[in-house]
Amino acid sequence: EAAVTQSPRNKVAVTGGKVTLSCNQTNNHNNMYWYRQDTGHGLRLIHYSYGAGSTEKGDIPDGYKASRPSQENFSLILELATPSQTSVYFCASGTGKGDTQYFGPGTRLLVL
Template identity: 80%
Template sequence: EAAVTQSPRNKVTVTGGNVTLSCRQTNSHNYMYWYRQDTGHGLRLIHYSYGAGNLQIGDVPDGYKATRTTQEDFFLLLELASPSQTSLYFCASRVTGQDTQYFGPGTRLLVL
Protein backbone atom coordinates (compact mmCIF):
# COMPACT_ATOMS: atom_id res chain seq x y z
CA GLU A 1 0.00 0.00 0.00
CA ALA A 2 1.35 3.38 -1.02
CA ALA A 3 2.31 5.66 1.86
CA VAL A 4 1.82 9.43 1.92
CA THR A 5 2.41 11.42 5.10
CA GLN A 6 1.57 15.04 5.85
CA SER A 7 2.67 17.44 8.55
CA PRO A 8 1.46 19.14 10.56
CA ARG A 9 -1.96 17.51 10.92
CA ASN A 10 -3.43 20.67 12.38
CA LYS A 11 -2.27 24.27 12.12
CA VAL A 12 -3.61 27.58 13.37
CA THR A 13 -2.18 30.86 12.12
CA VAL A 14 -3.22 34.49 11.90
CA THR A 15 -4.05 36.59 8.87
CA GLY A 16 -0.83 37.57 7.14
CA GLY A 17 1.09 34.71 8.68
CA ASN A 18 3.51 32.42 6.92
CA VAL A 19 2.62 28.71 6.69
CA THR A 20 4.37 25.70 5.17
CA LEU A 21 2.59 22.39 4.75
CA SER A 22 4.74 19.33 4.15
CA CYS A 23 4.11 16.13 2.25
CA ARG A 24 6.34 13.09 1.89
CA GLN A 25 5.79 9.93 -0.11
CA THR A 26 8.03 6.90 -0.04
CA ASN A 27 6.47 5.14 -3.01
CA SER A 28 8.91 6.38 -5.65
CA HIS A 29 5.97 8.11 -7.30
CA ASN A 30 6.88 10.89 -9.66
CA TYR A 31 3.58 12.83 -9.56
CA MET A 32 2.58 14.71 -6.42
CA TYR A 33 -0.47 16.92 -5.91
CA TRP A 34 -1.83 19.47 -3.45
CA TYR A 35 -5.60 19.80 -3.05
CA ARG A 36 -7.90 21.75 -0.79
CA GLN A 37 -11.22 20.31 0.34
CA ASP A 38 -14.12 22.57 1.18
CA THR A 39 -17.80 21.79 1.70
CA GLY A 40 -19.72 22.52 -1.47
CA HIS A 41 -16.57 22.49 -3.60
CA GLY A 42 -15.16 19.02 -3.21
CA LEU A 43 -11.44 18.61 -3.87
CA ARG A 44 -9.77 21.34 -5.88
CA LEU A 45 -6.26 21.10 -7.29
CA ILE A 46 -3.85 23.83 -6.16
CA HIS A 47 -0.50 22.76 -7.64
CA TYR A 48 1.15 19.57 -8.81
CA SER A 49 4.55 18.30 -9.86
CA TYR A 50 5.93 15.45 -11.93
CA GLY A 51 9.38 15.41 -10.43
CA ALA A 52 11.98 17.19 -8.33
CA GLY A 53 12.26 20.82 -9.35
CA ASN A 54 9.10 20.71 -11.47
CA LEU A 55 5.93 22.65 -10.67
CA GLN A 56 2.62 22.79 -12.52
CA ILE A 57 -0.20 25.20 -11.78
CA GLY A 58 -3.51 23.70 -10.79
CA ASP A 59 -7.04 25.05 -10.85
CA VAL A 60 -7.01 27.28 -7.72
CA PRO A 61 -3.37 28.48 -7.39
CA ASP A 62 -3.90 32.06 -6.20
CA GLY A 63 -2.22 32.74 -2.85
CA TYR A 64 -0.22 29.50 -2.90
CA LYS A 65 3.30 28.58 -3.83
CA ALA A 66 4.71 25.07 -3.97
CA THR A 67 8.12 23.53 -4.18
CA ARG A 68 9.22 19.96 -4.95
CA THR A 69 12.66 19.62 -3.42
CA THR A 70 13.16 15.87 -3.94
CA GLN A 71 11.28 12.93 -5.43
CA GLU A 72 9.81 12.34 -1.96
CA ASP A 73 9.01 15.85 -0.68
CA PHE A 74 6.45 18.40 -1.84
CA PHE A 75 5.73 21.59 0.10
CA LEU A 76 2.83 24.04 -0.03
CA LEU A 77 3.60 27.61 1.02
CA LEU A 78 1.14 30.27 2.11
CA GLU A 79 3.21 33.43 2.47
CA LEU A 80 0.41 35.82 3.48
CA ALA A 81 -2.32 33.60 4.82
CA SER A 82 -5.91 34.81 4.59
CA PRO A 83 -9.09 33.51 6.26
CA SER A 84 -10.28 32.29 2.84
CA GLN A 85 -7.45 29.74 2.97
CA THR A 86 -8.95 28.04 6.01
CA SER A 87 -9.45 24.56 4.67
CA LEU A 88 -8.52 20.88 4.76
CA TYR A 89 -5.45 20.27 2.61
CA PHE A 90 -4.55 16.95 1.04
CA CYS A 91 -1.43 15.76 -0.68
CA ALA A 92 -1.53 12.87 -3.12
CA SER A 93 0.92 10.96 -5.27
CA ARG A 94 0.84 8.62 -8.23
CA VAL A 95 3.22 6.92 -10.61
CA THR A 96 3.35 7.58 -14.35
CA GLY A 97 1.33 5.03 -16.27
CA GLN A 98 -1.09 4.40 -13.44
CA ASP A 99 -4.13 6.57 -12.76
CA THR A 100 -4.67 5.90 -9.05
CA GLN A 101 -3.79 8.74 -6.73
CA TYR A 102 -2.84 7.90 -3.15
CA PHE A 103 -3.82 10.51 -0.61
CA GLY A 104 -2.27 11.53 2.69
CA PRO A 105 -4.31 11.97 5.88
CA GLY A 106 -4.72 15.73 5.42
CA THR A 107 -3.77 18.94 7.23
CA ARG A 108 -6.50 21.08 8.75
CA LEU A 109 -5.55 24.76 8.54
CA LEU A 110 -7.33 27.56 10.38
CA VAL A 111 -6.46 31.16 9.52
CA LEU A 112 -7.78 33.59 12.14
Protein backbone atom coordinates in the same frame (compact mmCIF):
# COMPACT_ATOMS: atom_id res chain seq x y z
CA GLU B 1 0.33 0.05 0.10
CA ALA B 2 1.23 3.61 -0.87
CA ALA B 3 2.36 5.73 2.05
CA VAL B 4 1.81 9.47 2.01
CA THR B 5 2.29 11.47 5.16
CA GLN B 6 1.55 15.10 5.90
CA SER B 7 2.67 17.50 8.57
CA PRO B 8 1.41 19.20 10.55
CA ARG B 9 -1.97 17.49 10.88
CA ASN B 10 -3.53 20.57 12.42
CA LYS B 11 -2.38 24.18 12.21
CA VAL B 12 -3.67 27.48 13.51
CA ALA B 13 -2.15 30.51 11.81
CA VAL B 14 -2.64 34.26 11.97
CA THR B 15 -3.66 36.41 9.05
CA GLY B 16 -0.58 37.60 7.21
CA GLY B 17 1.64 34.89 8.58
CA LYS B 18 3.60 32.35 6.57
CA VAL B 19 2.45 28.74 6.59
CA THR B 20 4.27 25.73 5.18
CA LEU B 21 2.52 22.41 4.75
CA SER B 22 4.72 19.40 4.13
CA CYS B 23 4.11 16.14 2.34
CA ASN B 24 6.30 13.07 2.11
CA GLN B 25 5.81 9.89 0.09
CA THR B 26 7.95 6.77 0.29
CA ASN B 27 6.81 5.00 -2.86
CA ASN B 28 8.98 6.67 -5.47
CA HIS B 29 5.98 8.14 -7.28
CA ASN B 30 6.82 10.78 -9.87
CA ASN B 31 3.66 12.84 -9.51
CA MET B 32 2.52 14.71 -6.44
CA TYR B 33 -0.50 16.95 -5.92
CA TRP B 34 -1.90 19.47 -3.45
CA TYR B 35 -5.67 19.82 -3.10
CA ARG B 36 -7.92 21.75 -0.79
CA GLN B 37 -11.30 20.42 0.27
CA ASP B 38 -14.17 22.68 1.22
CA THR B 39 -17.81 21.80 1.72
CA GLY B 40 -19.67 22.05 -1.57
CA HIS B 41 -16.52 22.22 -3.70
CA GLY B 42 -15.09 18.76 -3.52
CA LEU B 43 -11.36 18.55 -4.13
CA ARG B 44 -9.73 21.43 -5.95
CA LEU B 45 -6.22 21.20 -7.34
CA ILE B 46 -3.80 23.90 -6.17
CA HIS B 47 -0.38 22.80 -7.47
CA TYR B 48 1.15 19.61 -8.75
CA SER B 49 4.53 18.26 -9.72
CA TYR B 50 5.91 15.73 -12.21
CA GLY B 51 9.16 15.23 -10.34
CA ALA B 52 11.91 16.86 -8.33
CA GLY B 53 12.39 20.48 -9.30
CA SER B 54 9.08 20.78 -11.15
CA THR B 55 5.92 22.53 -10.05
CA GLU B 56 2.80 23.29 -12.07
CA LYS B 57 -0.22 25.46 -11.35
CA GLY B 58 -3.53 23.75 -10.81
CA ASP B 59 -6.99 25.25 -10.91
CA ILE B 60 -6.69 27.55 -7.87
CA PRO B 61 -2.98 28.52 -7.44
CA ASP B 62 -3.48 32.14 -6.33
CA GLY B 63 -2.06 32.75 -2.86
CA TYR B 64 -0.09 29.49 -2.85
CA LYS B 65 3.41 28.44 -3.83
CA ALA B 66 4.77 24.93 -4.12
CA SER B 67 8.20 23.38 -3.82
CA ARG B 68 9.43 19.92 -4.86
CA PRO B 69 13.02 19.65 -3.65
CA SER B 70 13.17 15.87 -3.98
CA GLN B 71 11.23 12.89 -5.27
CA GLU B 72 9.84 12.28 -1.78
CA ASN B 73 8.91 15.78 -0.62
CA PHE B 74 6.38 18.32 -1.84
CA SER B 75 5.54 21.46 0.14
CA LEU B 76 2.73 23.97 -0.09
CA ILE B 77 3.56 27.49 1.03
CA LEU B 78 1.17 30.24 2.01
CA GLU B 79 3.33 33.38 2.12
CA LEU B 80 0.58 35.63 3.49
CA ALA B 81 -2.17 33.50 4.96
CA THR B 82 -5.75 34.78 4.79
CA PRO B 83 -8.93 33.51 6.51
CA SER B 84 -10.23 32.36 3.09
CA GLN B 85 -7.44 29.77 3.08
CA THR B 86 -8.97 28.02 6.08
CA SER B 87 -9.57 24.52 4.75
CA VAL B 88 -8.50 20.91 4.77
CA TYR B 89 -5.46 20.31 2.57
CA PHE B 90 -4.68 16.95 1.03
CA CYS B 91 -1.48 15.84 -0.59
CA ALA B 92 -1.54 12.94 -3.04
CA SER B 93 0.96 10.99 -5.10
CA GLY B 94 0.71 8.83 -8.19
CA THR B 95 2.98 6.98 -10.59
CA GLY B 96 1.72 8.59 -13.76
CA LYS B 97 -0.86 8.54 -16.50
CA GLY B 98 -4.15 7.04 -15.44
CA ASP B 99 -2.84 5.55 -12.23
CA THR B 100 -4.38 5.77 -8.82
CA GLN B 101 -3.71 8.80 -6.68
CA TYR B 102 -2.90 7.97 -3.07
CA PHE B 103 -3.93 10.59 -0.57
CA GLY B 104 -2.30 11.61 2.67
CA PRO B 105 -4.31 12.01 5.88
CA GLY B 106 -4.88 15.73 5.39
CA THR B 107 -3.97 18.92 7.24
CA ARG B 108 -6.64 21.06 8.88
CA LEU B 109 -5.63 24.71 8.61
CA LEU B 110 -7.40 27.48 10.47
CA VAL B 111 -6.37 31.05 9.66
CA LEU B 112 -7.57 33.56 12.24
